[in-house]
Amino acid sequence: MLQEKRIGFIGAGAMSEAIIAGLLQTKQVEPKQIFLTNRSDEQRLQDLINQYGLSAKATEIKQIASADIVVLATKPKDVPEAMRYWSKKLCSGQLLISIAAGIEIAYLESFLSTEVAIVRAMPNTSSAVGYSATAMCHGRFASKQDVECALQIFRSIGAVWTVDESLMDAVTGLSGSGPAYIYYVVEALEAAGIQAGLEKQVARELTLQTFFGAAQMLMQSGKEASQLRQEVTSPNGTTMAGLAELNRHETQKVFQQAVLKATERSAEMGKELNKVGT
Ligand SMILES: NC(=O)C1=CN([C@@H]2O[C@H](COP(=O)(O)OP(=O)(O)OC[C@H]3O[C@@H](n4cnc5c(N)ncnc54)[C@H](OP(=O)(O)O)[C@@H]3O)[C@@H](O)[C@H]2O)C=CC1
Ligand SMILES: O=C(O)[C@@H]1CCC=N1
Secondary structure (H helix, E strand, C coil): CHHHCCEEEECCCHHHHHHHHHHHHCCCCCHHHEEEECCCCHHHHHHHHHHHCCCHHHHCHHHHHCCCEEEECCCHHHHHHHHHHHCCCCCECEEEEECCCCCCHHHHHCCCCCCCEEEEEECCHHHHHCCEEEEEEECCCCCHHHHHHHHHHHHCCEEEEECCHHHHHHHHHHHHCHHHHHHHHHHHHHHHHHHCCCCHHHHHHHHHHHHHHHHHHHHHCCCCHHHHHHHHCCCCCHHHHHHHHHHHCCHHHHHHHHHHHHHHHHHHHHHHHHHHCC
């Protein structure tokens, strides 16, 4: 299905790159099917075109405006400006996929005078290696084929779930921002390993393999995280000592609060922009 589609990206930032890298790595699309534009950073655009072998024509506005699928990947604050410009160029028959945090479908529709199919999605940066956790919902003009097309894009760069739009802020707080929480923990474990006497590279490799192994256990064993944690924890042993310190600082609660804060921020960003209006 994606083989015949032309995909235009509005925004040439971290997320567009992650999705493009994933699509190309998993061979779902060829470089010539991808068109890309940004606002002003010519060097960044050229770097991506060179790195991923995209056609130089990729920057042509006409190509994006007539693409089968247009991915809106600017920062949320830049969505009004981008939509004011691009909404005049989009037409029914095209599928607009927005990945902007907090931005509601109704808000995007308010810029459009034609019945453009819209999918709102929240992938994460693991798209770049084919392991995104993406959730998506769709607007009233999206057909079954449009939804299937979006599902196929996000399946090709990881796993995808469909949710009600009211849950998109929660998804953003959990899995959209989620990789950053994991990297934050990895930074801490690596630093602790070094402090305890390990060489930097060894600390890094042990940490990464521990994360990878734990993720595999969670996915393959069918056991709850709490049960797996208990299996590591010998009475009066090392893990118990480590976990006692985490509990003393209410670390689980802190992580829960972090996800809820991020969820709130996603909703807030949408509200801030809706106030701006068209
Ligand atoms: N980073 C993440 O982990 C995730 C981000 N998201 C969402 O993805 C979106 C993009 O994020 P990210 O890639 O990190 O952002 P970046 O800041 O890395 O990239 C934003 C891009 O948008 C371009 N841009 C800004 N205004 C316009 C415009 N009017 N027309 C065309 N292009 C424009 C910028 O161009 P220039 O540099 O020339 O100004 C830049 O290339 C955000 O809405 C974010 O909420 C979703 C999931 C995860
Ligand atoms: O930090 C942000 O706002 C974006 C949305 C999800 C991940 N990064």
